[in-house]
Structure formats: structure tokens, C-alpha cells
Amino acid sequence: MYTFYILYTEYDFEFLKHNFFFLFCSPQYLQCLKQSQAKSRCSVEVYGVYYPSNKDCLTTGRGRVDGEVVMLSAHWEKKQASLRDLQQQLQQLPGLIADLESLTASLTHLEASFEEVENHLLNLEDLCGQCELERYKHMQSQQLENYKKNKRELERSSEKLTKRFQNEQGQNKLKINYPIY
Template identity: 80%
Template sequence: MLETLRERLLSVQQDFASGLKTLSDKSKEAKVKSKPRTVPYLPRYSAGLELLSRYEDTWAALHRRAKECANAGELVDSEVVMLSAHWEKKKTSLIELQEQLQQLPGLIADLESMTANLAHLEASFEEVENHLLHLEDLCGQCELERYKHTQSQHLENYKKSKRKELETFKGFRKTTDVTSSICFL
């Protein structure tokens, strides 16, 4: 809408300027034609001269007003150009906003998908944590079994060493009993 208004103003301004140029050219031609006339003829055509003078004054006033209108048109044109640029920026911003708003449902779907993935990951982490706790319990049981086994081996070794000592002691005692019986004899 602003572009068509601007185009119309430019075409009116050009038409007006060309019309003024045509009028000023005709006015100059009229002045050139009237200059060759000599002074003796002036009294005869004084009514035409007066009419021509008024006509020239009117055209000069029209020319001044046309220049003023052209200046005002240029001001309006510059304002229209500034407004057009301003609204183009607003339009660009609005288009960008619209594009971002169109991407919003996709973003929401992605967020929902991520939320579901996070919930799934949370469940997986809890499951892994439970398995780790179970593994820790199993490791503790294995260590306890190892410790029991080690302790039972120590006990078994201790028992063996004590049996050997006992057998040695019994063997020593038999030999001492035999020697003491021999000594009594």
C-alpha cells in the first residue's frame, strides 16, 4: 500500500514538474516574441500587455506554488521512504517471529521426547544401581566365603600342626615311658 502511494506521489511530482517546465518554456517563448516589438506599438496593445502581465504574474505564482508543492512532495516522499523502511524492519521481525512460532510445536515435541528419554534413563539408572547393590552384596558374600575358607584352612592347618605336635608329644611320651620303664627295671 505504501509502495503504490509512493509511486503515485512520484508520478504526480514528475507530471507536475514537466507541466511547469512546459509552462515556463511557453512563458519564455512569449517573452522572446514580445521583446522584438518596439515601444511605439505599446500604446496600441496596452490592454493585451496588461493581460499578459497578469497572466505572467499568475503563472509565476503558480510556478512558486508548484515548487513549494514539489518541496512538500519531496518531504512527504522522504517520510514515506522512512516509514516504508521502518515497516519493512517490523515485517522482517514479524516474519522471523512467525517462523520461530512455527518451530515451537517441534521444539515442544523434542522436549517431550527428551523428558521421556530422561524418565527412561532414570529407570535404567535405578535398575543399574539396584544391580550394583546386589553385586556389592555378592562381593561381600564372596569375601566372607573367602575369609571363611581362609579361616577354615588356617584352622585345618592349626589342627594338623596340633595333631603333629600331639603325635610328637605322644611319641615322645611313649619313648619317655619306655625309657622310664627301662630305667625302673
């Protein structure tokens, strides 16, 4: 039974990407090749010497595999670019974590400041309520003073009117009584 193996040199990656060489061989033959350090470049011509009837199949297979290698290489490069991006993002994580910690500390500080401002606002509201109450008391006391002042003025004017009325009555009585005398 023959199997399909790809042999390549471990040292020449560019050669691997563009010049694959293939062997259709038995596992025993592959072991012999590996043991004899035959991992270097083998060409279609060398293979054609050993298996002349399979040379066309090898050429067709080589074209297909070259296409697959190009696709796999592009896919591998995409994965490698994604990995590089991921590594860059991972390198940025400590800075991001430090930023998050500083933001958390800032938020804690802001929360404490907010509570302090809220307490000041409550105190200010209490002071405003007290000021309003004092203003209302002052307004009421002013109204009371005005009322008392008006009442005294009215009492004085009524006393004056009463005295004047009594004086006029007294004079009228005197006038009435004077002609008699």
C-alpha cells in the same frame, strides 16, 4: 484551517512508495476529492495550478516526505522480515514441542532404567558383602584346620618323643640293671 493530507492510490503500492502526492486543503475539500474518486495520481503541477504560491513548499515537503517514506519503508521491511522469521519459528514450534515430549519420555525411561540399575548395584553390593564374608569364614576355617593339624602333629610328635624318652629310660634302666644280672 488547512491540514496536510497524503492521498494515494490503493492499487499501486510501488507508486505509493516512490511518488507520493500531497494536498494542503481543508477537510471539506478532502471530502469532495474522496467523493469524486480523486484518489488517483495528482502531481505537483496540478496542485501548482490551484495554489501557485505554495508550489515551492510542496516540492520541499515532497522531498522530505519521500525521505521519510524511504525510512519508513525500510523500517517496515525490517519489521516484515522479523515477522517472517517469527512465523518460521512459530511453524517450527510443533516439532520442537514433539522433540521436548520425546525427550521427556526418554528421560522418564532413563530414570526408570537408572532406578533398576541402582537396585541391581545394591544387590551386587550385598552379594559382594556375602562373598567377602564367606571368603573370610573360609579363611578362618582354613586357619582353624591348619591350627588343629599343627596341634595334632605336635601332639603326635610329643607322644612319640614321650614314648621314645620312656623307651630310652627303660633301656637305660635295663642297661643299668643288666650288668647286675
